[in-house]
Amino acid sequence: MEYFLSDNxxxxxxxxxxxxxxxxxxxxxxxxxxAVRDHFLIHYVISGKGHYHVGDKCFEIGSGQGFLICxxxxxxxxxxxxxxxxYVWVGFKGTRAVHCLQxxxxxxxxxxxxxxxxxxxxxxxxxxxxxxxxxxxSAFAMLGQLYVFFxxxxxxxxxxxxxxxxxxxxxxxxxxxxMDYNRELSVSKIAAQLGLxxxxxxxxxxxxxxxxxxxxxxxxxxxxxxxxxxxxxxxxIGDVARSVGYTEPLTFSRMFKEVKGQSPSDYKMSCDIxxxx
Numbered sequence: 001m002e003y004f005l006s007d008n009x010x011x012x013x014x015x016x017x018x019x020x021x022x023x024x025x026x027x028x029x030x031x032x033x034x035a036v037r038d039h040f041l042i043h044y045v046i047s048g049k050g051h052y053h054v055g056d057k058c059f060e061i062g063s064g065q066g067f068l069i070c071x072x073x074x075x076x077x078x079x080x081x082x083x084x085x086x087y088v089w090v091g092f093k094g095t096r097a098v099h100c101l102q103x104x105x106x107x108x109x110x111x112x113x114x115x116x117x118x119x120x121x122x123x124x125x126x127x128x129x130x131x132x133x134x135x136x137x138s139a140f141a142m143l144g145q146l147y148v149f150f151x152x153x154x155x156x157x158x159x160x161x162x163x164x165x166x167x168x169x170x171x172x173x174x175x176x177x178x179m180d181y182n183r184e185l186s187v188s189k190i191a192a193q194l195g196l197x198x199x200x201x202x203x204x205x206x207x208x209x210x211x212x213x214x215x216x217x218x219x220x221x222x223x224x225x226x227x228x229x230x231x232x233x234x235x236x237i238g239d240v241a242r243s244v245g246y247t248e249p250l251t252f253s254r255m256f257k258e259v260k261g262q263s264p265s266d267y268k269m270s271c272d273i274x275x276x277x
Contacts, residue, residue: 015223016100018142019091021129026050026079026086033076039093040101041069043077044115046122048085052077054111061085064118066153068101068111088125090146095220098209099174102167104154113153124149169194169201170208177213181220182245187213221245222259225252229268237264 019039024030026048033053043052044066052059052067053076061067062085069075071093079085101107115121124145131141173190190213191201205213221244228240235243241252256264 015096016092016094016143016146018139018146019093021088021090021125021132021142023088023126023129024086026084028081028084029079030084031076031078034074035076036072036074037069037091038071039091040071040097041089041091042106043067043069043087043089044121044125046086046088048080048083050077050079050085052111057111059112061112064116065112065114068106068113070108070111073108088122088129090125090128090149092146095216095223096174099171100150102171102208104150106153115153117152117155121149121152124152166204167208169196170205173201173205173213174209174216177217177220181217181224182243185217185245187217218255218259222256225256225264226260226267229264230271240264 020041023046043061045061045063047063049060049062052061054069054073059067067077098107104113106113128142128145128149131138131145134141172194176190176193177185187202188198191198194201196204202213205216209216211219225240225244228235228243237253238249241247241249244252246252246255253264256267260267262270
C-alpha cells in the first residue's frame with residue numbers, strides 16, 4: 001500500500017482540494033470500516049473484486065468499476081476472499097466538489113460507475129498519485145490529473161445521461177454565484193435570473209447541493225478570501241473584503257470568523273507562520 005495524505009491546504013485551490021490519494025493490493029477479506037469521512041473519496045478497482053456497503057445497500061464491485069464515498073456517510077468495504085481487489089483512490093473536498101460530481105453523474109443517488117477506457121483511467125490515477133511525490137508543483141499536477149479523471153468518467157462511464165430541469169437550474173445558479181460572488185448578490189436576484197420563485201429556488205438548491213444558497217455564497221466568498229489572504233501581503237482586510245463582495249470590513253470580519261473560526265488577521269498571521277517553516 002502507498003498513499004499521500006495532505007496536511008496543508010494552503011497551496012490547494014479552495015474550489016477543489018485533494019485530501020489524499022493512494023493505492024493498495026489488498027489481502028483476502030481485507031476490510032475498512034465502518035467509518036465516516038469528512039470528504040469525498042473515490043476508489044477505482046484495477047483488478048479483483050470486493051463489496052461496498054453504505055446504509056442498507058451492498059454493491060459488488062469488480063475490475064473497471066469504481067465507488068464513491070460521500071462525507072458523513074457510514075461505509076464499509078471488504079476485499080473478496082478468492083479474488084481480493086487491487087484499487088487506487090483519491091479523496092477531495094471543496095466548494096465545487098458536489099458540482100463536479102454532478103457533472104459526471106455521481107452523487108448520493110449514484111455511487112457506482114463503470115469505465116470503458118479502463119487503462120486510461122488507471123494511468124490517470126497512477127499519474128495523480130505520482131504527482132503527489134513532486135517537490136515542486138505537485139498541487140497543480142494533482143489537481144490537473146483529477147480533472148482529467150473526471151473527464152474520463154464523464155466521457156466513458158456508463159452513467160445516466162439525462163439531466164432534469166431542476167439540475168440545470170442548480171447548475172446555472174452555481175455558475176452565476178461563481179461569476180458574481182464579488183458583487184452585490186442575493187438569493188432573490190439569482191432566483192429572478194432563473195425565473196423561479198425565491199422560496200422554491202432555495203429549497204431546490206439546498207436539496208441538490210446540501211446547503212442553502214445563502215450558505216453556499218458565504219462559503220465561496222470566505223474560501224476566496226482565504227486565497228487572497230494567503231497569497232497577497234499587500235492587501236488590507238478592507239481590500240480583501242471588497243474583493244469578495246463586502247462593502248463593510250467589519251461585516252466581512254464577523255462573517256469570516258463565523259465560517260473559519262478566527263479573524264482574517266489571525267488567519268493571515270497563521271498563514272505567514274506556516275510559510276516561514
